[in-house]
Amino acid sequence: MIFLELFINALIAGILLGGFFAAISIGLSICFGLLDTVNLAHPTFVVAGAFCTFVLNDRLGIDPILAGIIITPFFFALGWVIYSAYYQFFERTSAVALRGLAFFFGLLFITEVVLIMVFGVDHRLVNAPYIGKSFSGVVAGIEFAVPYRLLSAFVVAGILTLGLQAFLDRSYFGRATRAVHQDMMALSLMGVDPVMVKRIAFGIGLGTCGIAGALMIIVIPIEPAVGRLFIGNVFAIVVLGGLGSISGTLVAAMILGIAESLVATFFGPSWAPAVSFSILLGVLAFRPTGLFGVGDTR
Amino acid sequence: MVMRYKFEIGCVLFVALAFTITQVDINNFFFFAAFAVLQYVMIATAWNILGGYAGYINFGTAGFLGVGSYTAIGLIQWSDVSIVGQIIAAAFVSGLLGLAIGYFTLRLKGVFFAIATLALAIVLETVVNNWDFVGGAAGISILPPRNPELLGVLIVDRKGGGIFDNNKELLFFLIAFMAIFSVWVARVIEKGKLGRGLNAIKDNEEAAECMGVPTLRLKLIATTISGSLMGAAGGIFPSYLTFIDPPTAFNLEFAINSLAMPMIGGTFTWIGPVVGALLLGTVQQVAIVTISSELNLLIIGVMLVLFVTIAPHGIVGWFMKKK
Numbered sequence: 373m374i375f376l377e378l379f380i381n382a383l384i385a386g387i388l389l390g391g392f393f394a395a396i397s398i399g400l401s402i403c404f405g406l407l408d409t410v411n412l413a414h415p416t417f418v419v420a421g422a423f424c425t426f427v428l429n430d431r432l433g434i435d436p437i438l439a440g441i442i443i444t445p446f447f448f449a450l451g452w453v454i455y456s457a458y459y460q461f462f463e464r465t466s467a468v469a470l471r472g473l474a475f476f477f478g479l480l481f482i483t484e485v486v487l488i489m490v491f492g493v494d495h496r497l498v499n500a501p502y503i504g505k506s507f508s509g510v511v512a513g514i515e516f517a518v519p520y521r522l523l524s525a526f527v528v529a530g531i532l533t534l535g536l537q538a539f540l541d542r543s544y545f546g547r548a549t550r551a552v553h554q555d556m557m558a559l560s561l562m563g564v565d566p567v568m569v570k571r572i573a574f575g576i577g578l579g580t581c582g583i584a585g586a587l588m589i590i591v592i593p594i595e596p597a598v599g600r601l602f603i604g605n606v607f608a609i610v611v612l613g614g615l616g617s618i619s620g621t622l623v624a625a626m627i628l629g630i631a632e633s634l635v636a637t638f639f640g641p642s643w644a645p646a647v648s649f650s651i652l653l654g655v656l657a658f659r660p661t662g663l664f665g666v667g668d669t670r
Numbered sequence: 671m672v673m674r675y676k677f678e679i680g681c682v683l684f685v686a687l688a689f690t691i692t693q694v695d696i697n698n699f700f701f702f703a704a705f706a707v708l709q710y711v712m713i714a715t716a717w718n719i720l721g722g723y724a725g726y727i728n729f730g731t732a733g734f735l736g737v738g739s740y741t742a743i744g745l746i747q748w749s750d751v752s753i754v755g756q757i758i759a760a761a762f763v764s765g766l767l768g769l770a771i772g773y774f775t776l777r778l779k780g781v782f783f784a785i786a787t788l789a790l791a792i793v794l795e796t797v798v799n800n801w802d803f804v805g806g807a808a809g810i811s812i813l814p815p816r817n818p819e820l821l822g823v824l825i826v827d828r829k830g831g832g833i834f835d836n837n838k839e840l841l842f843f844l845i846a847f848m849a850i851f852s853v854w855v856a857r858v859i860e861k862g863k864l865g866r867g868l869n870a871i872k873d874n875e876e877a878a879e880c881m882g883v884p885t886l887r888l889k890l891i892a893t894t895i896s897g898s899l900m901g902a903a904g905g906i907f908p909s910y911l912t913f914i915d916p917p918t919a920f921n922l923e924f925a926i927n928s929l930a931m932p933m934i935g936g937t938f939t940w941i942g943p944v945v946g947a948l949l950l951g952t953v954q955q956v957a958i959v960t961i962s963s964e965l966n967l968l969i970i971g972v973m974l975v976l977f978v979t980i981a982p983h984g985i986v987g988w989f990m991k992k993k
Binding site for chain 2: 461
């Protein structure tokens with residue numbers, strides 16, 4: 373019975389964690405899956421978003437979720453600038469492979485060092501009424517507890533990811549983004565500027581770092597180097613879901629969240645980072661297109 | 671005859687010079703700082719065998735180095751294996767790791783290999799954190815043996831009977847030898863069939879495959895050589911630091927440096943990483959003493975981004991163009 377109780381609780385925590393994972397990886401799914409820009413710095417930008425949230429919450433007392441929404445336009449603008457530079461220096465001259473990766477790795481490093489210089493290496497938290505309490509109950513003799521901070525992050529993540537998915541599926545712009553993924557040349561023949569589409573899409577991808585950062589600081593205490601721990605997670609999710617498939621990313625995020633939560637419960641939390649890597653390597657070795665992938669992986 | 675083996679003679683002279691320096695009585699800090707710079711020459715050269723010649727980026731330098739370090743620590747914990755034995759074992763284990771990672775991911779696009787190596791360093795750190803035999807998360811102290819012998823010859827003796835007066839001198843000589851050996855290996859690869867094959871892969875993998883270049887095999891060979899050289903550089907690391915914990919062994923600083931040094935020096939020839947490592951390594955040794963280490967890392971990150979965007983052929987590229 374204790375095993376069952378542990379299992380149910382781990383499962384609930386895993387699903388909630390999966391929602392959070394979906395929020396931090398959906399931006400990368402757009403950048404990497406749809407635009408072929410391997411934004412290695414994505415998790416670090418999420419951490420940057422978390423620190424912006426921390427400042428707004430700590431100095432002005434703004435609710436973290438609201439703060440995340442406030443900073444999102446700034447991240448959109450940042451994404452616009454980064455993509456413009458990336459296009460100018462790499463994509464236009466088709467020197468993407470080696471130097472593009474090095475460029476994003478350099479950005480990762482610069483962002484992290486700047487965060488360390490500004491905020492130090494202490495762990496930071498935010499204050500909000502829903503942080504620190506949990507909702508508990510008994511169903512069929514099994515006690516379970518749902519922390520409100522995970523629940524609120526799950527709800528916001530759900531709105532963000534499902535909303536973005538609907539936007540990319542239904543809207544004209546979403547179809548243009550998918551088209552740019554399939555054939556840039558054809559899109560420009562249709563009278564659409566593919567670079568503009570990519571610039572906006574990359575901006576949207578990076579814009580999610582604002583809200584995802586707010587969710588991150590709600591879910592866990594953060595410090596500048598924490599972004600590294602999530603590199604394995606976000607890439608495992610995007611690759612497992614399949615490049616170019618937003619709904620695949622959501623499913624993969626759930627799978628990884630549940631897997632990590634079960635491993636953390638039954639083997640100890642220090643083993644959790646190994647889960648994402650095993651999944652990443654397994655997928656690359658046996659099914660490189662991922663669960664719902666359509667892309668070319670060779 | 672002499673002209674033909676100019677480079678090899680230079681290597682031998684350099685090793686002899688390194689040995690002579692150890693026999694002269696100078697400040698021990700020189701050996702400490704020079705070790706770090708030479709270690710970076712080795713790491714950058716090893717990285718460039720795969721990254722520069724074949725165009726496959728390895729972000730997992732810290733992982734390979736850490737595996738080398740922890741192989742050495744495992745051997746020290748298990749029994750008294752000499753420092754040379756530790757280095758050879760570390761090179762072997764890291765080479766196997768490179769082969770395994772390469773086997774899983776090198777058949778795909780280059781980005782997947784890059785991502786896998788980046789995640790690798792983090793996961794290996796998790797494994798070591800959970801492994802108490804090699805110190806776990808708390809780290810471990812290493813006591814270098816007092817009077818080590820190799821093949822019956824006394825190597826280090828403080829009283830002056832051995833070849834070297836202290837352990838730092840021995841380590842300096844070893845790393846100088848290994849650094850030169852790595853550069854020699856890189857040059858042999860570059861001039862040989864393997865290097866030409868890797869260059870073909872870098873230019874256009876599909877075309878290379880169609881022309882009959884065994885792409886996967888060449889990439890696996892390059893990854894294994896590159897990994898084992900990094901492992902050897904890691905194998906000597908615990909003896910140099912005498913204390914090691916997972917955050918030190920798996921420091922992301924190694925990844926950025928091993929990437930930035932060849933990129934800044936120039937990735938297309940063996941001398942590029944050497945120039946980059948000597949330059950950046952020396953600047954860092956000075957910067958760590960004079961300004962903060964965070965600022966030092968920031969400078970490297972900014973320099974990497976600048977060189978990658980504006981001067982993609984590195985410092986060596988400037989001189990090549992003038993000809």
